[in-house]
Amino acid sequence: MSGTAGTAPAAPRQGAAIADPVLRADGLDAGYLPGINILNNCSLEAGKGELVGIIGPNGAGKSTLLKSLFGLVNIRKGSVTLNGRDVTALKTNQLVREGVGFVPQTNNVFPSLSIEENLQMGLFLRPKQFAERIEEMWELFPMLADRRRQLAGSLSGGERQSVAMARALMMQPSVLLLDEPSAGLSPVRQDETFIRTRQINQTGVTIIMVEQNARRCLQICDRAYVLDQGTNAYEGPGRELANDPRVIELYLGTLAADVEGKARAAAQDAD
Numbered sequence: 001m002s003g004t005a006g007t008a009p010a011a012p013r014q015g016a017a018i019a020d021p022v023l024r025a026d027g028l029d030a031g032y033l034p035g036i037n038i039l040n041n042c043s044l045e046a047g048k049g050e051l052v053g054i055i056g057p058n059g060a061g062k063s064t065l066l067k068s069l070f071g072l073v074n075i076r077k078g079s080v081t082l083n084g085r086d087v088t089a090l091k092t093n094q095l096v097r098e099g100v101g102f103v104p105q106t107n108n109v110f111p112s113l114s115i116e117e118n119l120q121m122g123l124f125l126r127p128k129q130f131a132e133r134i135e136e137m138w139e140l141f142p143m144l145a146d147r148r149r150q151l152a153g154s155l156s157g158g159e160r161q162s163v164a165m166a167r168a169l170m171m172q173p174s175v176l177l178l179d180e181p182s183a184g185l186s187p188v189r190q191d192e193t194f195i196r197t198r199q200i201n202q203t204g205v206t207i208i209m210v211e212q213n214a215r216r217c218l219q220i221c222d223r224a225y226v227l228d229q230g231t232n233a234y235e236g237p238g239r240e241l242a243n244d245p246r247v248i249e250l251y252l253g254t255l256a257a258d259v260e261g262k263a264r265a266a267a268q269d270a271d
Protein backbone atom coordinates (compact mmCIF):
# COMPACT_ATOMS: atom_id res chain seq x y z
CA MET A 1 0.00 0.00 0.00
CA SER A 2 3.01 2.31 -0.12
CA GLY A 3 1.67 3.83 -3.33
CA THR A 4 -1.14 5.49 -1.42
CA ALA A 5 1.02 6.95 1.34
CA GLY A 6 0.08 10.55 1.96
CA THR A 7 -3.61 10.09 1.18
CA ALA A 8 -5.59 11.49 4.10
CA PRO A 9 -7.60 8.64 5.55
CA ALA A 10 -11.31 9.24 6.02
CA ALA A 11 -12.23 9.47 9.66
CA PRO A 12 -13.93 6.52 11.30
CA ARG A 13 -17.49 7.15 12.37
CA GLN A 14 -17.53 10.39 14.33
CA GLY A 15 -21.27 10.76 14.74
CA ALA A 16 -21.24 14.24 13.23
CA ALA A 17 -24.93 15.01 12.94
CA ILE A 18 -26.52 16.33 9.78
CA ALA A 19 -28.91 19.18 10.43
CA ASP A 20 -32.51 18.00 9.93
CA PRO A 21 -31.81 14.58 8.40
CA VAL A 22 -34.67 13.10 6.38
CA LEU A 23 -33.85 9.68 7.77
CA ARG A 24 -31.72 8.80 10.75
CA ALA A 25 -30.94 5.38 12.19
CA ASP A 26 -29.31 5.50 15.57
CA GLY A 27 -27.55 2.54 17.21
CA LEU A 28 -29.59 -0.23 15.60
CA ASP A 29 -29.42 -3.82 16.77
CA ALA A 30 -31.49 -6.07 14.54
CA GLY A 31 -31.63 -9.66 13.39
CA TYR A 32 -33.69 -12.57 12.19
CA LEU A 33 -33.11 -15.32 14.74
CA PRO A 34 -33.64 -14.97 18.49
CA GLY A 35 -30.47 -13.92 20.28
CA ILE A 36 -28.46 -13.35 17.09
CA ASN A 37 -27.95 -9.76 16.04
CA ILE A 38 -26.96 -9.10 12.45
CA LEU A 39 -26.80 -5.34 12.98
CA ASN A 40 -24.80 -4.22 16.01
CA ASN A 41 -25.09 -0.59 17.02
CA CYS A 42 -25.43 0.45 13.39
CA SER A 43 -26.12 4.09 12.57
CA LEU A 44 -26.75 6.09 9.43
CA GLU A 45 -28.29 9.36 8.38
CA ALA A 46 -29.33 10.97 5.13
CA GLY A 47 -29.87 14.69 4.64
CA LYS A 48 -32.48 16.16 2.33
CA GLY A 49 -31.57 15.53 -1.29
CA GLU A 50 -28.51 13.43 -0.46
CA LEU A 51 -27.43 10.32 -2.32
CA VAL A 52 -25.97 8.09 0.38
CA GLY A 53 -24.12 4.87 -0.44
CA ILE A 54 -23.67 1.76 1.68
CA ILE A 55 -20.87 -0.63 0.79
CA GLY A 56 -19.21 -3.53 2.54
CA PRO A 57 -18.38 -7.20 2.07
CA ASN A 58 -20.95 -9.92 1.39
CA GLY A 59 -22.89 -10.70 4.53
CA ALA A 60 -21.96 -7.39 6.20
CA GLY A 61 -25.64 -6.66 6.84
CA LYS A 62 -26.28 -4.08 4.12
CA SER A 63 -29.59 -5.59 3.00
CA THR A 64 -30.54 -6.18 6.62
CA LEU A 65 -30.00 -2.49 7.34
CA LEU A 66 -32.26 -1.43 4.46
CA LYS A 67 -34.88 -3.99 5.47
CA SER A 68 -34.80 -2.70 9.05
CA LEU A 69 -35.40 0.82 7.76
CA PHE A 70 -38.43 -0.51 5.86
CA GLY A 71 -39.99 -2.42 8.75
CA LEU A 72 -39.05 -5.85 7.40
CA VAL A 73 -36.60 -6.85 10.13
CA ASN A 74 -37.20 -6.60 13.83
CA ILE A 75 -35.29 -3.68 15.40
CA ARG A 76 -34.21 -4.79 18.89
CA LYS A 77 -32.41 -1.68 20.00
CA GLY A 78 -31.91 1.85 18.71
CA SER A 79 -34.24 4.13 16.80
CA VAL A 80 -35.20 5.28 13.33
CA THR A 81 -36.53 8.78 12.75
CA LEU A 82 -38.09 10.09 9.56
CA ASN A 83 -38.20 13.86 9.25
CA GLY A 84 -37.66 14.07 12.99
CA ARG A 85 -40.46 11.65 13.89
CA ASP A 86 -39.80 8.32 15.58
CA VAL A 87 -40.84 5.56 13.14
CA THR A 88 -38.92 2.68 14.74
CA ALA A 89 -42.05 0.65 15.45
CA LEU A 90 -43.95 1.41 12.23
CA LYS A 91 -44.93 -1.39 9.88
CA THR A 92 -43.97 -1.43 6.22
CA ASN A 93 -47.31 -0.14 4.90
CA GLN A 94 -47.21 2.72 7.41
CA LEU A 95 -43.66 3.59 6.34
CA VAL A 96 -44.78 3.67 2.70
CA ARG A 97 -47.54 6.08 3.68
CA GLU A 98 -44.98 8.21 5.54
CA GLY A 99 -42.79 8.52 2.45
CA VAL A 100 -40.32 5.64 2.43
CA GLY A 101 -39.83 3.65 -0.79
CA PHE A 102 -37.86 0.42 -1.11
CA VAL A 103 -36.51 -1.53 -4.07
CA PRO A 104 -35.33 -4.95 -2.84
CA GLN A 105 -32.25 -6.78 -4.06
CA THR A 106 -34.21 -9.70 -5.52
CA ASN A 107 -37.80 -10.63 -6.42
CA ASN A 108 -38.61 -6.99 -6.95
CA VAL A 109 -41.46 -7.26 -9.49
CA PHE A 110 -44.74 -9.16 -9.67
CA PRO A 111 -43.82 -11.38 -12.66
CA SER A 112 -47.37 -12.38 -13.57
CA LEU A 113 -48.56 -8.75 -13.74
CA SER A 114 -47.95 -6.31 -16.58
CA ILE A 115 -45.62 -3.35 -16.19
CA GLU A 116 -48.61 -1.05 -15.80
CA GLU A 117 -50.20 -3.31 -13.18
CA ASN A 118 -46.91 -3.44 -11.27
CA LEU A 119 -46.91 0.35 -11.13
CA GLN A 120 -50.54 0.30 -10.06
CA MET A 121 -49.53 -1.91 -7.11
CA GLY A 122 -47.08 0.80 -6.07
CA LEU A 123 -49.94 3.23 -5.61
CA PHE A 124 -52.52 0.99 -3.98
CA LEU A 125 -52.67 3.38 -1.02
CA ARG A 126 -53.66 6.31 -3.27
CA PRO A 127 -55.41 4.87 -6.33
CA LYS A 128 -57.00 8.20 -7.33
CA GLN A 129 -53.61 9.63 -8.24
CA PHE A 130 -52.85 6.79 -10.66
CA ALA A 131 -53.40 8.61 -13.97
CA GLU A 132 -51.23 11.54 -12.97
CA ARG A 133 -48.43 9.53 -11.38
CA ILE A 134 -48.14 6.97 -14.15
CA GLU A 135 -47.66 9.71 -16.75
CA GLU A 136 -44.71 10.96 -14.75
CA MET A 137 -43.24 7.44 -14.64
CA TRP A 138 -43.63 6.99 -18.41
CA GLU A 139 -41.65 10.22 -18.84
CA LEU A 140 -38.93 9.03 -16.47
CA PHE A 141 -38.81 5.50 -17.95
CA PRO A 142 -39.88 5.86 -21.61
CA MET A 143 -38.81 2.32 -22.45
CA LEU A 144 -41.43 1.03 -20.00
CA ALA A 145 -44.17 3.17 -21.53
CA ASP A 146 -43.79 1.44 -24.88
CA ARG A 147 -44.25 -1.96 -23.27
CA ARG A 148 -46.76 -1.15 -20.57
CA ARG A 149 -48.83 -4.27 -21.25
CA GLN A 150 -45.90 -6.68 -21.26
CA LEU A 151 -45.66 -9.08 -18.31
CA ALA A 152 -42.93 -8.04 -15.89
CA GLY A 153 -41.79 -11.68 -15.71
CA SER A 154 -40.71 -11.51 -19.36
CA LEU A 155 -38.44 -8.48 -18.86
CA SER A 156 -34.65 -8.40 -18.62
CA GLY A 157 -32.95 -7.80 -15.27
CA GLY A 158 -32.36 -4.13 -16.04
CA GLU A 159 -35.94 -3.60 -17.18
CA ARG A 160 -37.24 -5.28 -14.04
CA GLN A 161 -35.05 -2.99 -11.98
CA SER A 162 -36.64 -0.01 -13.76
CA VAL A 163 -40.14 -1.36 -13.07
CA ALA A 164 -39.28 -1.84 -9.40
CA MET A 165 -37.86 1.66 -9.15
CA ALA A 166 -40.86 3.19 -10.93
CA ARG A 167 -43.22 1.27 -8.66
CA ALA A 168 -41.48 2.66 -5.57
CA LEU A 169 -41.59 6.18 -7.03
CA MET A 170 -45.35 6.06 -7.66
CA MET A 171 -45.91 7.08 -4.02
CA GLN A 172 -43.55 10.07 -4.35
CA PRO A 173 -41.33 8.90 -1.49
CA SER A 174 -39.19 11.43 0.33
CA VAL A 175 -36.55 8.74 0.78
CA LEU A 176 -35.87 5.84 -1.54
CA LEU A 177 -33.95 2.74 -0.39
CA LEU A 178 -32.23 0.87 -3.24
CA ASP A 179 -30.64 -2.52 -2.68
CA GLU A 180 -27.98 -3.20 -5.32
CA PRO A 181 -29.69 -1.54 -8.28
CA SER A 182 -26.84 -2.51 -10.63
CA ALA A 183 -26.60 -6.19 -9.64
CA GLY A 184 -26.48 -8.61 -12.55
CA LEU A 185 -26.44 -5.90 -15.22
CA SER A 186 -23.95 -5.42 -18.04
CA PRO A 187 -21.50 -2.52 -17.56
CA VAL A 188 -23.49 -0.31 -19.96
CA ARG A 189 -26.76 -1.05 -18.16
CA GLN A 190 -25.04 -0.48 -14.82
CA ASP A 191 -23.98 2.97 -15.97
CA GLU A 192 -27.52 3.72 -17.12
CA THR A 193 -28.81 2.65 -13.73
CA PHE A 194 -26.37 4.89 -11.88
CA ILE A 195 -27.22 7.84 -14.14
CA ARG A 196 -30.95 7.29 -13.63
CA THR A 197 -30.45 6.99 -9.88
CA ARG A 198 -28.67 10.34 -9.87
CA GLN A 199 -31.43 11.87 -12.03
CA ILE A 200 -34.11 10.69 -9.62
CA ASN A 201 -32.03 12.01 -6.73
CA GLN A 202 -31.76 15.39 -8.48
CA THR A 203 -35.54 15.67 -8.56
CA GLY A 204 -35.28 15.99 -4.78
CA VAL A 205 -35.66 12.38 -3.64
CA THR A 206 -33.20 11.42 -0.91
CA ILE A 207 -31.63 8.08 -1.86
CA ILE A 208 -29.88 5.47 0.27
CA MET A 209 -28.26 2.93 -2.03
CA VAL A 210 -26.54 -0.34 -1.19
CA GLU A 211 -24.05 -1.26 -3.90
CA GLN A 212 -21.84 -4.20 -4.70
CA ASN A 213 -20.06 -2.04 -7.26
CA ALA A 214 -18.28 -0.09 -4.54
CA ARG A 215 -16.02 1.97 -6.76
CA ARG A 216 -18.86 3.27 -8.92
CA CYS A 217 -21.04 3.84 -5.88
CA LEU A 218 -18.37 5.93 -4.15
CA GLN A 219 -17.90 7.94 -7.35
CA ILE A 220 -21.50 9.04 -7.58
CA CYS A 221 -22.76 9.27 -3.99
CA ASP A 222 -22.45 12.33 -1.78
CA ARG A 223 -21.53 10.35 1.30
CA ALA A 224 -21.11 6.69 2.04
CA TYR A 225 -20.95 4.21 4.88
CA VAL A 226 -18.76 1.14 4.95
CA LEU A 227 -20.36 -1.66 6.96
CA ASP A 228 -18.44 -4.58 8.39
CA GLN A 229 -20.07 -7.37 10.38
CA GLY A 230 -23.21 -5.37 10.98
CA THR A 231 -21.54 -2.28 12.30
CA ASN A 232 -20.16 1.00 10.96
CA ALA A 233 -16.53 0.73 9.90
CA TYR A 234 -15.97 4.01 8.04
CA GLU A 235 -18.00 6.86 6.67
CA GLY A 236 -17.34 10.01 4.73
CA PRO A 237 -17.72 11.72 1.36
CA GLY A 238 -17.76 9.09 -1.41
CA ARG A 239 -14.64 10.30 -3.16
CA GLU A 240 -12.71 10.52 0.10
CA LEU A 241 -13.60 6.95 1.02
CA ALA A 242 -12.65 5.76 -2.45
CA ASN A 243 -9.12 7.02 -1.73
CA ASP A 244 -8.89 5.91 1.89
CA PRO A 245 -6.13 3.28 2.05
CA ARG A 246 -7.95 1.37 4.79
CA VAL A 247 -11.16 1.17 2.80
CA ILE A 248 -9.19 0.18 -0.26
CA GLU A 249 -7.34 -2.51 1.59
CA LEU A 250 -10.38 -3.89 3.36
CA TYR A 251 -13.07 -3.74 0.72
CA LEU A 252 -11.86 -2.67 -2.67
CA GLY A 253 -9.26 -5.17 -3.70
CA THR A 254 -9.46 -4.38 -7.39
CA LEU A 255 -9.33 -0.68 -6.74
CA ALA A 256 -6.25 -1.20 -4.58
CA ALA A 257 -4.54 -2.88 -7.52
CA ASP A 258 -5.56 0.01 -9.79
CA VAL A 259 -4.33 2.64 -7.37
CA GLU A 260 -1.02 0.89 -6.92
CA GLY A 261 -0.70 0.50 -10.66
CA LYS A 262 -1.32 4.22 -11.18
CA ALA A 263 1.11 5.14 -8.42
CA ARG A 264 3.76 2.95 -10.04
CA ALA A 265 3.07 4.52 -13.43
CA ALA A 266 3.31 8.02 -11.92
CA ALA A 267 6.60 7.12 -10.22
CA GLN A 268 7.98 5.82 -13.52
CA ASP A 269 6.87 9.02 -15.30
CA ALA A 270 8.68 11.06 -12.67
CA ASP A 271 11.92 9.12 -13.20
Ligand SMILES: Nc1ncnc2c1ncn2[C@@H]1O[C@H](COP(=O)(O)OP(=O)(O)OP(=O)(O)O)[C@@H](O)[C@H]1O
Binds near residue numbers: 057060065
Ligand atom coordinates in the same frame (compact mmCIF):
# COMPACT_ATOMS: atom_id res chain seq x y z
N1 LIG B 1 -33.94 -14.21 6.46
C1 LIG B 1 -32.81 -14.45 7.12
N2 LIG B 1 -32.77 -15.31 8.17
C2 LIG B 1 -31.63 -15.54 8.85
N3 LIG B 1 -30.46 -14.94 8.57
C3 LIG B 1 -30.43 -14.08 7.54
C4 LIG B 1 -31.60 -13.79 6.76
N4 LIG B 1 -31.26 -12.90 5.80
C5 LIG B 1 -29.95 -12.64 5.97
N5 LIG B 1 -29.45 -13.34 7.00
C6 LIG B 1 -28.05 -13.32 7.48
O1 LIG B 1 -27.71 -11.99 7.82
C7 LIG B 1 -26.35 -11.72 7.47
C8 LIG B 1 -26.31 -10.42 6.67
O2 LIG B 1 -27.02 -10.65 5.46
P1 LIG B 1 -27.35 -9.46 4.47
O3 LIG B 1 -28.18 -10.04 3.40
O4 LIG B 1 -27.90 -8.31 5.24
O5 LIG B 1 -25.88 -9.08 3.95
P2 LIG B 1 -25.44 -8.15 2.74
O6 LIG B 1 -24.40 -7.22 3.28
O7 LIG B 1 -26.63 -7.53 2.11
O8 LIG B 1 -24.74 -9.21 1.78
P3 LIG B 1 -24.69 -9.27 0.16
O9 LIG B 1 -23.58 -8.33 -0.23
O10 LIG B 1 -24.31 -10.70 -0.10
O11 LIG B 1 -26.03 -8.88 -0.39
C9 LIG B 1 -25.84 -12.93 6.74
O12 LIG B 1 -25.05 -13.68 7.62
C10 LIG B 1 -27.10 -13.70 6.37
O13 LIG B 1 -26.87 -15.07 6.36
Ligand SMILES: [Mg+2]
Binds near residue numbers: 062063064105179
Ligand atom coordinates in the same frame (compact mmCIF):
# COMPACT_ATOMS: atom_id res chain seq x y z
MG1 LIG C 1 -27.50 -7.70 0.26
